[in-house]
Amino acid sequence: MAFFKSILGKIKQGLAATRDTLVTGLKNLILGRKLDEQLIDEVEVMLLRADVGTAATTKVIDSARADFRAGKLKESKDLLDHLKAGLKELLGGPQTQLAEAVADPANPGTRVPTVYLITGINGAGKTTSIAKLANLLRKQNKTVMLAACDTFRAGAVRQLEIWAERLGVELVKGQQGGDPAAVAFDACQAAVARGVDVLILDTAGRLQTQDPLMRQLGKIRSVVAKKIAGAPHETLLVLDATTGQNALRQAEEFGKFASVSGIILAKLDGTAKGGVVVAVKQASSIPVKFVGVGESIDDLEPFDPDSFVEAMFEG
Amino acid sequence: MFEKLSETFSSALRKLSGNATITEANIREAMGEVRKSLLDADVALEVVDKLCDEVVKDSVGREVSKSLNPGQEMIGIVYDRLVALLGDLPEIPPNATQEELAKILTAEGPGIVSVSPGPTIVMLCGLQGSGKTTTAGKLAAFLKKRGRSVMLVAADLQRPAAVEQLQTVAEQVERELPGGATVSFYGELDKCAAYGKAVGVAVQVCQRGIAAAREKGVDTVILDTAGRLHVNDELMGELGQVKFSCQPHQIYLVVDAMTGQDAVRSSKSFHDKLKIEGIVLTKFDSDTRGGAALSVKTVTGAPIRFVGTGEKLDNLEQFHAIRAAGRILGMGDVMSLVEKAREQVSEKEAADLEAKLARGEMSLDDFLKQLRSIRKMGPLKNLLGMLPGVGASLKDVNVDDKHISRVEGIINSMTPQERRDPDVLTHSRRRRVAKGSASSTDEVARLVRQFETVSLLSKQFAGMSALQKVKAVKDLSNNKSAAAAANMPMLPGLGAKGSSFTPSIKDKFKKRKR
Numbered sequence: 057m058a059f060f061k062s063i064l065g066k067i068k069q070g071l072a073a074t075r076d077t078l079v080t081g082l083k084n085l086i087l088g089r090k091l092d093e094q095l096i097d098e099v100e101v102m103l104l105r106a107d108v109g110t111a112a113t114t115k116v117i118d119s120a121r122a123d124f125r126a127g128k129l130k131e132s133k134d135l136l137d138h139l140k141a142g143l144k145e146l147l148g149g150p151q152t153q154l155a156e157a158v159a160d161p162a163n164p165g166t167r168v169p170t171v172y173l174i175t176g177i178n179g180a181g182k183t184t185s186i187a188k189l190a191n192l193l194r195k196q197n198k199t200v201m202l203a204a205c206d207t208f209r210a211g212a213v214r215q216l217e218i219w220a221e222r223l224g225v226e227l228v229k230g231q232q233g234g235d236p237a238a239v240a241f242d243a244c245q246a247a248v249a250r251g252v253d254v255l256i257l258d259t260a261g262r263l264q265t266q267d268p269l270m271r272q273l274g275k276i277r278s279v280v281a282k283k284i285a286g287a288p289h290e291t292l293l294v295l296d297a298t299t300g301q302n303a304l305r306q307a308e309e310f311g312k313f314a315s316v317s318g319i320i321l322a323k324l325d326g327t328a329k330g331g332v333v334v335a336v337k338q339a340s341s342i343p344v345k346f347v348g349v350g351e352s353i354d355d356l357e358p359f360d361p362d363s364f365v366e367a368m369f370e371g
Numbered sequence: 372m373f374e375k376l377s378e379t380f381s382s383a384l385r386k387l388s389g390n391a392t393i394t395e396a397n398i399r400e401a402m403g404e405v406r407k408s409l410l411d412a413d414v415a416l417e418v419v420d421k422l423c424d425e426v427v428k429d430s431v432g433r434e435v436s437k438s439l440n441p442g443q444e445m446i447g448i449v450y451d452r453l454v455a456l457l458g459d460l461p462e463i464p465p466n467a468t469q470e471e472l473a474k475i476l477t478a479e480g481p482g483i484v485s486v487s488p489g490p491t492i493v494m495l496c497g498l499q500g501s502g503k504t505t506t507a508g509k510l511a512a513f514l515k516k517r518g519r520s521v522m523l524v525a526a527d528l529q530r531p532a533a534v535e536q537l538q539t540v541a542e543q544v545e546r547e548l549p550g551g552a553t554v555s556f557y558g559e560l561d562k563c564a565a566y567g568k569a570v571g572v573a574v575q576v577c578q579r580g581i582a583a584a585r586e587k588g589v590d591t592v593i594l595d596t597a598g599r600l601h602v603n604d605e606l607m608g609e610l611g612q613v614k615f616s617c618q619p620h621q622i623y624l625v626v627d628a629m630t631g632q633d634a635v636r637s638s639k640s641f642h643d644k645l646k647i648e649g650i651v652l653t654k655f656d657s658d659t660r661g662g663a664a665l666s667v668k669t670v671t672g673a674p675i676r677f678v679g680t681g682e683k684l685d686n687l688e689q690f691h692a693i694r695a696a697g698r699i700l701g702m703g704d705v706m707s708l709v710e711k712a713r714e715q716v717s718e719k720e721a722a723d724l725e726a727k728l729a730r731g732e733m734s735l736d737d738f739l740k741q742l743r744s745i746r747k748m749g750p751l752k753n754l755l756g757m758l759p760g761v762g763a764s765l766k767d768v769n770v771d772d773k774h775i776s777r778v779e780g781i782i783n784s785m786t787p788q789e790r791r792d793p794d795v796l797t798h799s800r801r802r803r804v805a806k807g808s809a810s811s812t813d814e815v816a817r818l819v820r821q822f823e824t825v826s827l828l829s830k831q832f833a834g835m836s837a838l839q840k841v842k843a844v845k846d847l848s849n850n851k852s853a854a855a856a857a858n859m860p861m862l863p864g865l866g867a868k869g870s871s872f873t874p875s876i877k878d879k880f881k882k883r884k885r
């Protein structure tokens with residue numbers, strides 16, 4: 057229970073600013089006021105301002121409005137409950153489990169490394185998220201290896217190297233400007249040889265409009281799959297919480313080219329509301345698995361839609 | 372989106388006829404669509420509402436009968452408002468020729484100030500991951516090209532390896548990019564041991580960097596500060612100290628073009644703290660509609676000076692309000708398309724080709740070359756999306772890049788003589804070509820037919836004046852995707868005459884002149 061509380065606390069902390077405006081704003085706005093059409097309009101504005109997007113907002117608000125007109129919502133608290141339920145429904149249940157490799161049935165004794173591929177656009181927060189994820193896995197007593205497949209951006213390999221040194225985990229790197237798929241291949245080989253539990257692949261940031269770079273993700277995936285059956289076990293898309301409706305396009309394209317299985321929502325500790333997650337879940341059904349809620353290495357939390365929505369409204 | 376807006380306006384105003392005037396009541400519904408469209412483009416809500424109010428004010432009282440298409444007229448009002456909000460329009464002389472107009476529209480903006488005695492000090496700031504370090508490198512390349520020496524100072528001691536990244540970028544600009552000036556680097560790698568804790572150390576690094584630049588006689592110093600959250604008081608305080616002690620001549624806020632509603636809050640915080648003098652909009656080569664540009668401009672009042680349009684260090688362009696406004700409205704961005712085409716085809720190549728076209732000498736080789744340069748510009752679907760009026764209608768059309776590969780295969784299987792003169796393709800030759808390219812004789816025949824149509828069209832096209840060309844393109848794009856797709860191969864040739872503005876924009880200016 058204490059563990060859960062700490063998570064809730066972290067998310068609340070991360071959403072501190074959200075509380076100031078959207079959350080307490082919403083709560084103050086809603087509670088203690090007469091429920092009428094104008095109040096519903098104002099709540100709609102709040103949701104739009106949280107980057108929930110017009111489609112998802114319209115969905116939640118229209119249903120609230122319909123219920124209000126049908127006389128099902130009597131007071132402002134009913135509206136609050138209705139909105140919470142609506143947002144939770146759009147987000148779906150928590151899906152924070154990361155898939156793991158299963159041992160080869162023919163050789164039950166051998167250990168197969170679990171491989172996580174991390175993708176996203178430039179500057180979304182991939183490398184930092186990887187460091188946080190590695191830290192989290194280390195705390196679960198797993199051995200972790202990192203692979204620096206971002207051979208494009210200057211300093212990217214070094215950045216990951218510094219994190220690896222600080223965390224005390226192994227790193228596989230290649231030549232600057234080299235083939236990222238080759239680094240991934242070497243990393244898989246090393247991960248098998250060293251018998252590590254989890255291998256995390258960092259990739260270069262790429263805009264979803266860069267076709268050849270998007271296809272490269274497919275190549276990395278197939279190289280990895282050839283080396284380790286079933287890999288990558290998770291392909292995570294790192295989304296910047298400050299991103300607006302373009303996150304929908306990112307989820308769509310990365311989903312198409314890299315079969316993204318989950319999202320890490322980074323930078324939720326600013327004033328951005330991260331409401332775009334609701335829109336993304338609705339459009340692409342890719343679940344959020346983790347949220348980045350601060351600048352320290354421990355600031356990565358499993359995403360729990362219920363406490364996320366509660367934290368948004370409870371303040 | 373654009374079509375939808377236009378339709379909504381038309382249907383809202385259709386009921387009006389004769390000398391009826393637009394009232395608030397009869398456009399309210401249509402304004403709802405405008406609002407939705409702008410919100411979907413990530414324009415901040417407060418900015419959207421302000422803009423909508425102004426548009427209503429602009430349009431109420433106008434007589435519908437005067438305009439042929441009230442929907443278009445309304446879009447025009449929205450568009451004008453957007454352009455006005457995004458940037459100040461240059462003065463257009465009343466009787467400017469096409470060339471002059473094009474020149475004004477693509478003229479270089481004020482860019483980076485130059486002070487004497489130097490060095491000019493430019494400071495970059497922004498959120499994490501907005502693209503400051505890359506922008507620093509791009510600005511250095513921009514200045515180098517204009518003969519101004521640059522020193523890049525690494526003041527980001529927060530993110531691991533940020534100093535190394537800037538150093539590599541500086542070396543790359545010095546080594547690989549054109550220009551007659553040196554690009555140097557100042558950083559203190561040993562200070563990085565204190566990563567994440569070194570709040571305040573950056574101030575001294577900046578001061579020492581500027582001192583080093585002064586000693587070397589460098590023209591411009593660019594301070595690359597660490598990315599930070601606008602709510603982190605400690606780090607925001609550090610920026611304030613850098614500003615106080617280094618007295619930069621220009622402070623640029625680097626903003627991710629994909630930012631959502633939060634753009635208002637974060638940029639306001641930076642502006643309140645630092646008094647931003649300019650904005651650099653990054654990652655504009657994505658498919659974002661870029662409403663953040665409008666939000667940030669409105670909140671800070673600072674002009675958007677540059678846009679980052681790619682991963683390469685020379686992918687930095689001056690900002691054009693006219694283009695950005697079209698993009699936010701989902702109207703497409705013809706100018707970007709023409710520019711993309713220009714990147715792939717040199718002026719000389721284009722001129723040669725045009726001459727060939729005029730003489731009706733275009734060969735399948737030229738055709739292939741054009742196809743290839745189109746392909747280099749990116750996925751076909753993205754390109755077509757830039758054409759006005761095509762974007763929305765293309766959503767469900769399956770544009771297959773593989774089709775170009777097939778065409779390439781077929782042409783590659785032809786002899787040089789066949790490529791020059793497809794008329795010699797007898798049935799047996801066709802069979803050979805089909806075999807060589809794993810296609811069918813039907814496909815080969817179809818390609819030849821298509822080529823003949825294109826070369827005929829091109830021949831007519833080449834004889835036209837710039838104005839006629841623009842008209843012709845407009846007609847074609849009105850004919851929706853199929854015609855636009857057929858028109859694609861000719862675009863590089865079109866770019867040659869510098870007709871780099873959309874007809875609608877041109878019409879806009881005509882209106883202004885009156």
